[in-house]
Amino acid sequence: MFVNGVTLRNRGLPDSHRLSVYTGTGGYTALRKVLLDPMAPDQIIGEMKKSALRGRGGAGFPTGLKWSFMPKGVTGTKYLLCNADEGEPGTCKDRDIMRYEPHRLIEGMIVGAYAMGASTGYIFIRGEFVEPIRIVEAALEEAYAKGYLGENILGTGFSFDLHVYRGAGAYICGEETALMEALEGKKGQPRFKPPFPASYGLYGRPTTINNVETFASVPDIIAKGGEWFLNLGKPNNGGTKIFSVTGQVQKPGNYEVPMGLPFKDLLEMAGGLRPGRRLKAVIPGGTSTAMVAGATMMEVTMDYDAISKAGSALGAGSVIVMDDSVCIVKTVERIARFYMHESCGQCTPCREGMGWLWRVMHRLENGQGREEDLQLLLDVGARIEGRTICALADGGVAPVVSSIRLFREEYEYHIQHKRCLIRMGAV
């Protein structure tokens, strides 16, 4: 199987973050190819479309199509942004790409900037990621010194400036327009769409934004062809994808595997469950995606279409595994707390609703649940979904509603017996 072969290919090499290691393993050949061969911007976007690469930040929007939305022939600055505000519980892949493969990200961004005519870019990295920030900043310095960034790149007349922007602590900045607000020095609160970033983005200028893993997939797609990448995965679900497998497995970690790998194989790669444990439930794409019963997951393949058929979403590929030692109510209460904490406060259904869901979950978990509480959670959830500017609130509703559907008897046990069905022991 083709494992850890694209965005994490060099992870095991010493000093894999250095330019010399990256160029020594074929790095920056895609950049040379597009600038010196040369490839026309439309050709590059064509290869991206052929690859069927879909946005790795969670929404899964086709990257080539997104790139084609950037307006042509406009005067003034166009911006290219990288979303490195990784913070959805269960997601820890972009941090490793930045720590081990910063140049792959940078090269992907330069190729993208050339394809879309962007002259300035920012990599928005969450502020807590001090180590990745330092590594990416050092890599940018190396790339400038080598003439891959700045004025007149490789003597072709193409210029692109790229900077790191440090966040200051807010999950919501992973929402693309909130990120732009933060970059403008404001509170990170999402904007109404439309207008979309391609027409009105950073500073009101045409802007394209992609996730770290998305950009890091670009150099190989350009160097080896869109078809090559597509064939690694399956139709409409091209390429490989990093799955962050966390929770109750023996070898949690980032596994980059072909799209369409059966979940049970992924679980095995992650060391399987702890001895004597049975699979209870999985959150396949980060806490904003619906929980899936363990038995269902064992029959599912890991790609956008299959996970969506199973009633959830691939999200950012953040696979949270729960075994039979887990109290679902206690776990979902903890997840609900995250959304209460991270609501930006702009839309009433989210600002009030995320706290409401948590308070009801909290009293259920603490033996104060009422008969009507399950219906209340479902009602509140239904009144939140689709009524806010961004997707944060929908993401906060999903784990609550899906877990009630799957584990209703466990919720009812809490109400009737005033305690957990399963006592979670100290680990």
Add this chain to the structure above:
Amino acid sequence: MLSEKSLAEIARERTKYPSDQARSALLAALRIAQEEHGYLSEALMDYVADLLGLPAIQVYEVATFYTMYDLKPVGRHKLCVCGSVSCFLNGSDAVLAHLSDRLGVGLGETTADGVFTLQEVECLGACKDAPMMQVDDRYYENLTPESLDALLAQLRGGSDDVR
């Protein structure tokens, strides 16, 4: 209110953005100011506002929105324990209880000697190495009672290694 070094750093940040977008340097300016003074007092926020030519309210709303800004004094080392789901599933509550017990403080409190502030935070993006916490600029992962005790001893000994 800020040293030459901090001012130079803020000036360098401003060059990343168009000249009419000084506000883009605000998050960085607040971080740099906090690094020098330990926390953001109202006077310090007003100073940053003047420095960037912004109304003070624009500075206050940013300083109160983002979690990394401290509006009150904190200990020399902030222990930020992740309590989100992957860490929770791997015993983050036990990590918090252990630290609280060893330090004799509760959540959000600072030890009497001013060395440690204990906090629980949401996901820090290191879920595969749960449970984990951030101490100042560094992540500490796969925490155990033994590794926590060793770290506390090291920090108490005045090691600046974590900075």
